[in-house]
Amino acid sequence: MPFFKPRAADCKIHFILAHRDPSGNYHPGYHRIRSSASLTGGHEVKDLIQWPRDKYLNIYVCRDAAGLAGHALMPFQADTLPQWDGIVIRHDYYCNIGTSNDFKSVVLTHEAGHFLNLFHVWGGNKVPGFYYLPVGHPNNCNYDDAVADTPPTIGWTACNLSASSCDSLPDNVQNFMDYAYCARMFTEGQKQRMHGALNSPVAGRNQLWTASNLQAAGLDGPATLCEARIGAPRTVACVGEALHFYDDSYHGALNFLWDFGDGTTSSERHPIHPYTQRGTYDVTLTVTDGTTPHPHSRGARTC
Numbered sequence: 001m002p003f004f005k006p007r008a009a010d011c012k013i014h015f016i017l018a019h020r021d022p023s024g025n026y027h028p029g030y031h032r033i034r035s036s037a038s039l040t041g042g043h044e045v046k047d048l049i050q051w052p053r054d055k056y057l058n059i060y061v062c063r064d065a066a067g068l069a070g071h072a073l074m075p076f077q078a079d080t081l082p083q084w085d086g087i088v089i090r091h092d093y094y095c096n097i098g099t100s101n102d103f104k105s106v107v108l109t110h111e112a113g114h115f116l117n118l119f120h121v122w123g124g125n126k127v128p129g130f131y132y133l134p135v136g137h138p139n140n141c142n143y144d145d146a147v148a149d150t151p152p153t154i155g156w157t158a159c160n161l162s163a164s165s166c167d168s169l170p171d172n173v174q175n176f177m178d179y180a181y182c183a184r185m186f187t188e189g190q191k192q193r194m195h196g197a198l199n200s201p202v203a204g205r206n207q208l209w210t211a212s213n214l215q216a217a218g219l220d221g222p223a224t225l226c227e228a229r230i231g232a233p234r235t236v237a238c239v240g241e242a243l244h245f246y247d248d249s250y251h252g253a254l255n256f257l258w259d260f261g262d263g264t265t266s267s268e269r270h271p272i273h274p275y276t277q278r279g280t281y282d283v284t285l286t287v288t289d290g291t292t293p294h295p296h297s298r299g300a301r302t303c
């Protein structure tokens, strides 16, 4: 919306997948953990694993997220409940990959906003165990999000670009901290508030980007390619059925060469391959960072 264009901020905050684990070893930056806690996605999922929150932002991708698309404690909440710090997000709202899409990818940005101390534009934050201001309630005009350049609003679940729910100013329905799913901006005021959180010791947010902690997480220089890895949710298929292969290598792979073991190859990063003959095959992925090739093999078969 033209009214908000001058208020839209380049937040200058960059998130990078960790390259080293808390022991200093090179690491893909993610775990795959099978647990009933990841089916429900409440706070208990954080008991499964939590890397030190002064060096890492922990994100939990789950089947459900306690009935929400995602949830995250704000720094003042996490300061007294450090065991609950981190972002929980439903798998089909995680970025624009896998089961999610561009439309739903705004949810992780929204939760990162909470993690960095932003309220919803109508006030409050929806976290299991905490009081919540329901979106769209007329009384929300009486609450503030502690940011001056986001006009008062009752909050929206639909992208009503002509909304003006509390005063004469338009509602910022395209703000990441509304629920309208047409989000495309944070304001300058929200940027200042997030930078304030990143410079505050509350919940250790000011530790996340110190030079020594970036170094500990392996983020102080270019990524080092140390392992090729094939990801494949299924390795058995019928003849003619597509098998999905994923590059799970870490980190900094630039070139990909897949040999499917049936005389065919691909240079795509995440290829889909149907086998046309019945048999057992050795699938090999060779990745390079421009110089050193790293191979990894796995079996696949058709039945």
Ligand SMILES: [Zn+2]
Pocket (backbone or CB within 6 Å): 110, 114, 120, 125, 126
């Ligand atoms: Zn929220």
